[in-house]
Amino acid sequence: MSRLNREDAAMLLIDHQVGLLSLVRDFTPAEFKNNVMAVADTAKHFNLPTVLTTSFEQGPNGVLLPEIRRMFPNAPFIPRPGQINAWDNEDFVKAVKATGRKQLVIAGIVTEVCVAFPALSALNEGFEVFVVVDASGTFNKTTRNAAIARMQQAGAQMITWFAMASELQRDWRDNGDGLKKIYCDHLLEYDALVVAHDAEK
Amino acid sequence: MSRLNREDAAMLLIDHQVGLLSLVRDFTPAEFKNNVMAVADTAKHFNLPTVLTTSFEQGPNGVLLPEIRRMFPNAPFIPRPGQINAWDNEDFVKAVKATGRKQLVIAGIVTEVCVAFPALSALNEGFEVFVVVDASGTFNKTTRNAAIARMQQAGAQMITWFAMASELQRDWRDNGDGLKKIYCDHLLEYDALVVAHDAEK
Amino acid sequence: MSRLNREDAAMLLIDHQVGLLSLVRDFTPAEFKNNVMAVADTAKHFNLPTVLTTSFEQGPNGVLLPEIRRMFPNAPFIPRPGQINAWDNEDFVKAVKATGRKQLVIAGIVTEVCVAFPALSALNEGFEVFVVVDASGTFNKTTRNAAIARMQQAGAQMITWFAMASELQRDWRDNGDGLKKIYCDHLLEYDALVVAHDAEK
Amino acid sequence: MSRLNREDAAMLLIDHQVGLLSLVRDFTPAEFKNNVMAVADTAKHFNLPTVLTTSFEQGPNGVLLPEIRRMFPNAPFIPRPGQINAWDNEDFVKAVKATGRKQLVIAGIVTEVCVAFPALSALNEGFEVFVVVDASGTFNKTTRNAAIARMQQAGAQMITWFAMASELQRDWRDNGDGLKKIYCDHLLEYDALVVAHDAEK
């Protein structure tokens, strides 16, 4: 199985909308938002080409998380007029292919639909798919586990934001301060270690 | 792996009987009945050919859930005289094959027997099998997990009622109100979003 | 400790608003809405004087659950202009006292604030307070337990909707069909028993 | 607080009916039935005067567990015609008082109604009440905890079947083999110790 790397990976953030956020119950709200922002920070830090998409922002699903929208002002942003599977939207697929990347890192809400459907479609077209399981949310753990099982069966690799950031980094000597900041901002137990360590110096 | 779609799918509802319902402990009773009715509503909304079967209605297993019986008055209904695996009943298999569909969506009680046995048999005969894990119930999570693992090993795809409904829908612009009603009726957190949204207008 | 009874009890439904519903995570959405509607049905069935109140319906808290609003068209309904503790609102207290009842049955969102604050205030004024713990929701179980402990310490009795309905009923021979309908509508495992039993006859 | 003892205690077994058993979800079925039978064996072994009662045996609640019925052929058995709180039934109270005991050990289904209501009533009349929490079952742990809290607030002592048996025994030298048999029959981990120990001899 291949490793995730900076030159090959693109980031797909799918339907992290404020209405849908209220449906996510397999993580606490604080954990989940932290994980989503960590993924976004990681994608930005490593300059991964990023594609944003939403489903019905004018309806109950609500707007895309404003923090994410602001963080990627120049990323292609495809509000889908109706397609549930983002891969059924031509503009989305065009934007993904325009990145020229063969590794797709996917996170979204809800896992078994908005993440799993495009993940399966992308695998069918020969992409390598990495799903960020802790930045993808759904109704409960039964639902999450069924979604993970289905995607794995089809060949997707399951990762977390921490594995994603670490795998993209490879070596601390290569601008490690950027990674350290991501760790400290989103992993409070690591931040405590750093504060304790710095205080000793 | 293939996608579930309206033209290829048939629905098999197996042994959702009132006595057996009392054996289901991997979901709360309210959750489970909600999921079962959501699957039934979804099958009906998308006009999936549906086959009903029961095991020993005169015995302790009890009658089929009356709501399901009423919802599919014209569906083939095969009360099995003794076969535990519905696929061992010729009439059942005949009814399934008469649908002309190659994708079988299965839900039932209990997961490791009434669902898993026909799922394995259908896979052996070349059908694609989708198991609705949250509309299939059993004694506890250990049992459920063993059943899911066995069916996956044999090639079945695990889905939930929400994934099933969404995958069949494909596009909100294609009579999305039907799907919205199913969501609102069976996903109370989504319904709350809709009420809140409508009140703002 | 006194028993809850029909002649002495009034029902206070506090802030069951659609926005606040999305904050409730100590129950699943399906469980919680079921419990809230069961309490409402019980209060209505036993003709308990009922007082409704909300906090900021125009804001993110959202409107009162429409089903509840419709069920009690003639109940005093006090949208509070700002008071967090409903008991700090004169109109609310006036409406409560106008019922002439000394037993207050309280349910609401969120437990440690919208339920606990008026419960403590009412106890201070000499009312008997019964809190319906499964129709009151909050962020998590730690929060719920702290709220329950505080209210108990002050003298409130913790009940559930099922205990409330049963305690008000006293005797099945006194129009037991009404109670049976409430049980069947909100306790699906009991409904399954009834269907199985009726089918045997 | 007083100790439970053989001379002062009576046993009240309330509504352990086969239909109601299917409602009990705060214990697994195997655990719960084991605990109920352990309480019955304990009461019988120590010759505690025992009172049996049921609610609507002809309805969905079903018949009293046959094993219990057979074990106490001569105990007063009061099928209640309608009263939910057994203490509202004159015959039941008469039977309880006829035992001449002041300590009432209570177990039943469901905890917050069939156990809690007579427990509160008996406390009001000056009895000492001991509730066997693991031989009393209900819908879920939230419900159980609310019931326990309410009964404790009113002065009832919470015990388990193991504490009950041990407290009644007092001293192993006083016919300890009877207690040992109860332990071995209902506490399989203890039985394993005994088998291992005996094999060493």
Place this chain on the structure above:
Amino acid sequence: MSRLNREDAAMLLIDHQVGLLSLVRDFTPAEFKNNVMAVADTAKHFNLPTVLTTSFEQGPNGVLLPEIRRMFPNAPFIPRPGQINAWDNEDFVKAVKATGRKQLVIAGIVTEVCVAFPALSALNEGFEVFVVVDASGTFNKTTRNAAIARMQQAGAQMITWFAMASELQRDWRDNGDGLKKIYCDHLLEYDALVVAHDAEK
């Protein structure tokens, strides 16, 4: 994947010893012993050739559960002098092969060693292996899950005692009373259904 059937299956009960029982913590003692006895009853009922083995009965592992020993007086019983993997013991393998069966149903203590090691060895020799996960016990769920995953990866099928009994039975009309008795003896919630049903007649 093949179905389990009476003509092809043999039962291997490995190290269900009273000392080792105290190590099992992924099930409660009552649940676990019930499941083990259910597997034994099922094997006996369907006359599966059965092989018993133990590890160091004279040491802290303790003697084989006496009930199992008594139930299979004529089964080959191989107390292993030292081999941890039963498959490393020639007499055991000889006994297994002497059954002439190609489907091996395995249960034992502890799952990741006494079950997994012979399961992997038997798969290597071309047997079909069915592991009864709820009659195999170990230290905790992390350990159990690792063991299940390893065995599945190697091709073993995970089942439960209930699935085993049902799959061997095939049809209720073929001496269904035997199966019914096994269900009632080991599945108390099913027994309650039967008692309720019989009482109605």
Place this chain on the structure above:
Amino acid sequence: MSRLNREDAAMLLIDHQVGLLSLVRDFTPAEFKNNVMAVADTAKHFNLPTVLTTSFEQGPNGVLLPEIRRMFPNAPFIPRPGQINAWDNEDFVKAVKATGRKQLVIAGIVTEVCVAFPALSALNEGFEVFVVVDASGTFNKTTRNAAIARMQQAGAQMITWFAMASELQRDWRDNGDGLKKIYCDHLLEYDALVVAHDAEK
């Protein structure tokens, strides 16, 4: 029982040190830090006199959370030279009494020692004590529950940061924007409601 109010309350933040943070396991790190900062923000917003103390900052316990230190530059800060119970330190008690407040809101690490000991001592001296249970952390839930039970038994009231903020606020019309900001910063599910609501306008 009295209500918490702005004029009577002082805030005691005890031993929220970076080393001790790593011991807290009854909350996830993200949840716990969020709760601690929410309490600090609340105390600051309502201008509660605040007292800070630490135990052995030079040792493994580590420095006080820098964010807290910076937020209260003028608060009395008592690094204790050895006393485990802060109330055994004269300077600390002097600082508490200098606030002139009779209601003490306490949070700290670890709950059963650094919170419980001064809570019990303060109760003994006649203060009203409110413990913020979700901003106080310890090794596990067993430990937390024992600590809460002991403090309650002695008369302390258990609250959460959300209840604290809401009880101090009393009325949204009294500078509600401050409270709203605290809610949005520390309660991400509420923030999502606000973003969704504002987007509708």
Place this chain on the structure above:
Amino acid sequence: MSRLNREDAAMLLIDHQVGLLSLVRDFTPAEFKNNVMAVADTAKHFNLPTVLTTSFEQGPNGVLLPEIRRMFPNAPFIPRPGQINAWDNEDFVKAVKATGRKQLVIAGIVTEVCVAFPALSALNEGFEVFVVVDASGTFNKTTRNAAIARMQQAGAQMITWFAMASELQRDWRDNGDGLKKIYCDHLLEYDALVVAHDAEK
């Protein structure tokens, strides 16, 4: 409520026998033994008069943990000939009273019997009772919680070994190295902090 202190406290270790250890399931074996040894180390370090007792060492309950036996060679050790409640044994009570202490710190197996019975008896005789909840074990959490509730109702204070050690210590400057060693030996997360801290120096 009074504080635990070195001059007033005696330690009672009740029935920590190797057979009974296998019954303890509300803690993992590693956690529980660690807690028991931590309590023993604490009692020894602070020279609390300690009384040991066992029930039927020759039977399946097994011998007292050898480590405890060796640690207190001169402590009164009362093997009870039959009394289940240690307080029913005259020698035990005599030994307790001979310590001259009024605060009794109790830990044992199983919580609801071997701990609760003497705790209730001692409270009845006017002793202050502190129960070390994490060094007392039983069958499951339901049982533990019932036992804790009963003892609290009677006036016992619930503590943990960590609270016990810290409350006895009072001040780190008073031979703090002894306490530090107990912490490091039994609280591995604290030990890690110390190693990390020392490595920085």
Place this chain on the structure above:
Amino acid sequence: MSRLNREDAAMLLIDHQVGLLSLVRDFTPAEFKNNVMAVADTAKHFNLPTVLTTSFEQGPNGVLLPEIRRMFPNAPFIPRPGQINAWDNEDFVKAVKATGRKQLVIAGIVTEVCVAFPALSALNEGFEVFVVVDASGTFNKTTRNAAIARMQQAGAQMITWFAMASELQRDWRDNGDGLKKIYCDHLLEYDALVVAHDAEK
């Protein structure tokens, strides 16, 4: 799938550093350290060639657990200057290859990075990989499960320290006392069995 054996296996202990230990939350600290030391004892007992490595010992990750360092004074120890994946460090790979072993047993902190990355790399180079899941720790179970799934998908076998020790031992008659000591030191429930058994003799 192949069996783990003494002649083919090498042990890789990766980043068991005191700072990182505080990040491990999928095990309790006592459980986790016990498991790590059990793995180390097992590797040492069976003389597996062992390679140690750390990441940034001078930084917040902290020093390698001193007990491990002392136990393998002659093992190659590679403090990595920056590589996150140990397999990206030439010296580490050289040390691994120098062992001449084809089976790599890996444990480390954190599972999804420090364990998973070299596991995937080693599998890519044709090694057999065995991951000790209970001696590898990470932030939570979601993260652990994702890591396990990914490694399994790539062909790694999941084991526990107990399975590892037992699989390497093969036969108790081959110096079984060494294994027995490892069991007794790290499996306290087994130790209790041994003490009980020895006391009977």
